[in-house]
Amino acid sequence: MGKTTAEKIFAGHLVDEPFPGAKVLRLDVVMCHEITTPIAIADLVARGKDRVFDPKKIKAVIDHVTPSKDSKTATQAKILRDWARRQSIPDFFDVGANGVCHALFPEKGFIRPGYTIIMGDSHTCTHGAFGAFAAGVGTTDLEVGILKGVCAFREPKTIRINLNGALPKGVYAKDVILHVISRLGVNGATDRVMEFRGPVVDAMTMESRMTLTNMAIEAGGTSGICMPDRVTVEYLWPFIQGEFPSKEAAVDEYRKWWSDEDAVYDKVFDFDVSELEPLVTFGYKPDQVKTVTEMAGTPVDQVYLGSCTNGRLEDLRVAAGMLKGRKIAPTVRAILSPATPKIFQDALKEGLIEIFMEAGFCVTNPTCGACLGMSTGVLAEGEVCAATTNRNFQGRMGKGGMVHLLSPASSAAAAIEGKIADPRKYLP
Amino acid sequence: MKTFGGPVLFLDRDDINTDEIIPARYLTEITKQDLKPYILEDLKLAGFDPKGDTTKQARVIVTRANFGCGSSREHAPWVLEVNGITVVVAESFARIFRQNMFNCGMAAIELPKPVIDTLFSFQGCADATVSLDLAGQTLTIRGSGREESFSFEIAPFDKALVLAGGWVDYADTKY
Numbered sequence: 056m057g058k059t060t061a062e063k064i065f066a067g068h069l070v071d072e073p074f075p076g077a078k079v080l081r082l083d084v085v086m087c088h089e090i091t092t093p094i095a096i097a098d099l100v101a102r103g104k105d106r107v108f109d110p111k112k113i114k115a116v117i118d119h120v121t122p123s124k125d126s127k128t129a130t131q132a133k134i135l136r137d138w139a140r141r142q143s144i145p146d147f148f149d150v151g152a153n154g155v156c157h158a159l160f161p162e163k164g165f166i167r168p169g170y171t172i173i174m175g176d177s178h179t180c181t182h183g184a185f186g187a188f189a190a191g192v193g194t195t196d197l198e199v200g201i202l203k204g205v206c207a208f209r210e211p212k213t214i215r216i217n218l219n220g221a222l223p224k225g226v227y228a229k230d231v232i233l234h235v236i237s238r239l240g241v242n243g244a245t246d247r248v249m250e251f252r253g254p255v256v257d258a259m260t261m262e263s264r265m266t267l268t269n270m271a272i273e274a275g276g277t278s279g280i281c282m283p284d285r286v287t288v289e290y291l292w293p294f295i296q297g298e299f300p301s302k303e304a305a306v307d308e309y310r311k312w313w314s315d316e317d318a319v320y321d322k323v324f325d326f327d328v329s330e331l332e333p334l335v336t337f338g339y340k341p342d343q344v345k346t347v348t349e350m351a352g353t354p355v356d357q358v359y360l361g362s363c364t365n366g367r368l369e370d371l372r373v374a375a376g377m378l379k380g381r382k383i384a385p386t387v388r389a390i391l392s393p394a395t396p397k398i399f400q401d402a403l404k405e406g407l408i409e410i411f412m413e414a415g416f417c418v419t420n421p422t423c424g425a426c427l428g429m430s431t432g433v434l435a436e437g438e439v440c441a442a443t444t445n446r447n448f449q450g451r452m453g454k455g456g457m458v459h460l461l462s463p464a465s466s467a468a469a470a471i472e473g474k475i476a477d478p479r480k481y482l483p
Numbered sequence: 484m485k486t487f488g489g490p491v492l493f494l495d496r497d498d499i500n501t502d503e504i505i506p507a508r509y510l511t512e513i514t515k516q517d518l519k520p521y522i523l524e525d526l527k528l529a530g531f532d533p534k535g536d537t538t539k540q541a542r543v544i545v546t547r548a549n550f551g552c553g554s555s556r557e558h559a560p561w562v563l564e565v566n567g568i569t570v571v572v573a574e575s576f577a578r579i580f581r582q583n584m585f586n587c588g589m590a591a592i593e594l595p596k597p598v599i600d601t602l603f604s605f606q607g608c609a610d611a612t613v614s615l616d617l618a619g620q621t622l623t624i625r626g627s628g629r630e631e632s633f634s635f636e637i638a639p640f641d642k643a644l645v646l647a648g649g650w651v652d653y654a655d656t657k658y
Contacts, residue, residue, distance in 0.1 A: 070658070077640030079658070090510050091556065097513070098651070120511070127511035134513075177555040177579060193557035193583035199654045207640065207650070241498055242549035246578050275552065277578055340498060427507040427554070448502040448553060450525040 057315025059213040060280050061248040064188040064312070068171050070205055079207045083170040083187075085200040087115040088156050091175030093134040095198035107142045108204035114165055115139045116148040116156050119423045120430045128430075154395030154421035157181040157269065157363035161261070162395055164294030168283035168309045173197065173206050178363050178445065179278075180271040184264040185291070186283030186312045188248070191272060211277045212321035213248045213314070214239075218255035220329030225479035227373070228263035229365055229443065229462035231255065232270045233334040235326065237344035245275035247321060250314060255328050256281055261290040262367040269364045270445050273341040283309040333478055335441075336460040339449045347465055350475040357440040358389040358470040359452070360416075360463055362426045365443035366394030368401050370463035375407040377467040377481040383415040384473030390432045392419045414470070428453045441469035484646055485569045485588050488614035489542025491624070492568070493606040496528055499546060500553035501580060505562045507554070518562040543570040543613040545602045551580025560584050570615055572622065574599045585641040586650040590615060592622060598633050605629070617645065 058066065071079040085108075092115070099105050107113055115135060123129035132149075139147035148159060157178050160166065168186035172179060175197040182189035192206060200206050216235060236243075249271040256264065264286075268279025281287075288295070288305045299305040332346040360366070360374055371393060383389045391411050393399040399421060402408050408418055425432030426444040434440055434456030443466050447458040461469070464478035471481060503526040505518060512518050523533040532538065544550075544563070550573040551559060560583045563571070570590045584591035592615070594602070601624075605611040608626030615622055623632040637645075647653040 073657070074639040074643065076638055093513060094515070094557075102651070102655075104655070125511075127513070130513060131511060175555055175557075177553065179555075191555040191579055193555055193560075193579060193586060195557060195583065195586035195650050199650055199658075202651075203654055203658045205654065205658050207654075209638070241552055242575065242577065245549070245575065272553075275549065275577055427502075429507055429510070446502070446553060448500050449527060450506060451502055454506065454508070454525065 056319060057317035059248070059250065059314040059318040059320070060186060060282070060312050061188055061211060061213050061278065064169055064171060065210055067169065076209055077207055078210050079205050080171050082173060082200055082204050082206055083112065084165055084172040085113050085197070085204070086156060086160060086172065086174035086179065087113060087135065087197070088119055088176060089117045089131045089135040090119045091194050091197060093131050095194045095201060096134055096138045098198055099202060104202055107144070107201050110142055110144045112204065113144050113201065114146045114160055115144055116153050116159055117150065118153055118156050121153055121422050122150050124430045152396060155363045155366060155423050158367055158394035158398065161185070161265065162397055164291060167291070168287065168312045173200050177272045178269055180276060181265050181269040181279070181363060183271070183278040183280040184261060184268040185287055186281060186309065188280070189278050209246060211246050211248045213250050214244055215250045215252055215320045215323045217323065217325045218251060218253040218328055219325060220255065220327040222255060222328055223331065225333050225464060225482055226328065226331045227462045227464060228259060228266035230331055230334045231328055232267050233336065233344050233460065234331055236270060236274045236342050238324070239274040241273065241340050241342045242275040244271065247276055248278050248280055249274065249276040250280045252282065257284065260369060261286060262369045266364055270341070273445060282313045333462060333465050335465060335475055336447045339447055341445070341447060341460060347461070347475055347477050351477060353459070353475040354439065355387060355441045355459065355469050355474060356438040357432065357434065358387055358466050359425050359432055359440055359442040359444065360390070360466050361392030361394060362423065362444040363394065364445045365463050366392055366398065368398050370443065371398065371402050371407050374463045374467040375410040376483050377464060377478065378414040378470070379410050381414055381471055383470040387470060387473040389416045389470040390419060390425060391416045392425065392431065393421055395421050425452060427451060428456070441466055441475060484648060487570050487590055487617065489612055490540045491543045491545050491605070491611045491613050492537055492541035493603060494528060494531065494544055494546040495603060495606070497548040498552055499526065499550050501551055501556050501559040502553055504551065504559040505556065510556060510558055515561040515565050518558055519565045522562045522566050542567050543572065544568055545572045545613065547599065548574040550576050552577035555579045557583045557587070560587050560589055564589060570613065572602065572613065585644040588645050588647070588649040590617070590645055592635050592637070594633060594635055601631060617642065
């Protein structure tokens, strides 16, 4: 019987099976940010175990509230910063070099096919786009990961999601994943890995694949996973060229992580995306989805373009292409947060930042800030935001505020009209 | 091991998320104790008052499907714990929240929908209490002179974590 990618990774990293159904895995990367790590650090200090299993396998960033907005967030940043220095963690990203963790760490080349990755952050599932098993965990799992380099899991079954057809104009990875979540429901993939397959995924960039895997958690999924292929190798090439004689050799090597033809899936879903329309959420759960046509005319107070879901260069390019020569509506405020300094710089070089600012956008430094209502774009009671983020929970971007999740293109259309609008009429 | 059982807080809705259990604006607190006043602050539910006596006195939450979905924040079980709640009984849990509960030595107990419906039939009882026999894997609910007991399943590993007082102590002695 064949194995899925997740099963192969589990088999290759198994340290212990203390009880039936509980698998303790060796970790390749443990990622840390300043919201969920400080309490783990404090506990390790209190236990007299202030050490790390391997400083090179720990990656740390200050990203959720940065630069710090008040004394409390400054203290959180300081705890992480002091610890990173104390433990000689080489890959620590502070103000100036920092960006949204799930955009920054792939960009730095820290992810490889076949890796096991944890972070005290639910959107860690993003890194599965490289053919890795990447799972969000709580602070206690993170603490044990930091100290021992292991984490325990119930071995998840895999749901295969075949994406067939071709994406129509104005429809993007974000629309696809919203559609998938609307069909599976917010707990349709609980204790499951979501494996994205098919010609639509094959044709996607790594950025788009990361948008898919990023939102696996919104269906309850443990990790999203894509098969590592030529696109993966092209993205990773600057970091792996010393390891392989050619790109073809890397593609061949990574092929071993692909799910076997006779692998057994918990469920298989087939979606044809050819007739898909731009989508937007309407309620307080990510599976509450309608077409932008149905929702067109819904007024918004703020537009937010950014986050680990959709703050990457290709997202900025799509929105800028629509905003060029246009102004945002006078009734709306629009915020762009490029997800990393590199994305920001590339966007500057390409003239995208100029387009956003001419249109009336505020451009902030890279940070998670507004997505979870912590800084740089918090909503007031009763306000509505059209956001390229991943969660529309009640109060997510500010107490009493409402969020409509949509693609970067649909966010640009919302900025132009000040209400939910069809992006297709503004596409060049 | 922690103590389990006592007055019940009923939360009659599916998909209660961790932003509702503890909003992100309070994740800047550095100690667990500091989270205490903010329990369930953003949860909008008919008849529910996050600052009410029922919330204050509760030691057990009984709720519906997919409790604890969303963010990985362990602040969610922590805010329950510092408010004296060490047991959540639900039809199902989101994975990370469930693991966080066991990792903290707390109990996340899953029971089938018909049993959860029976538990909710005690919602009108002002004196509803739940007691938990972890060794015997039995849960008992009492209220208005009524009493019902149910057996529950718990994965052996999760049970070991609860008995060990959490994952750090367990892992530290073993790995």
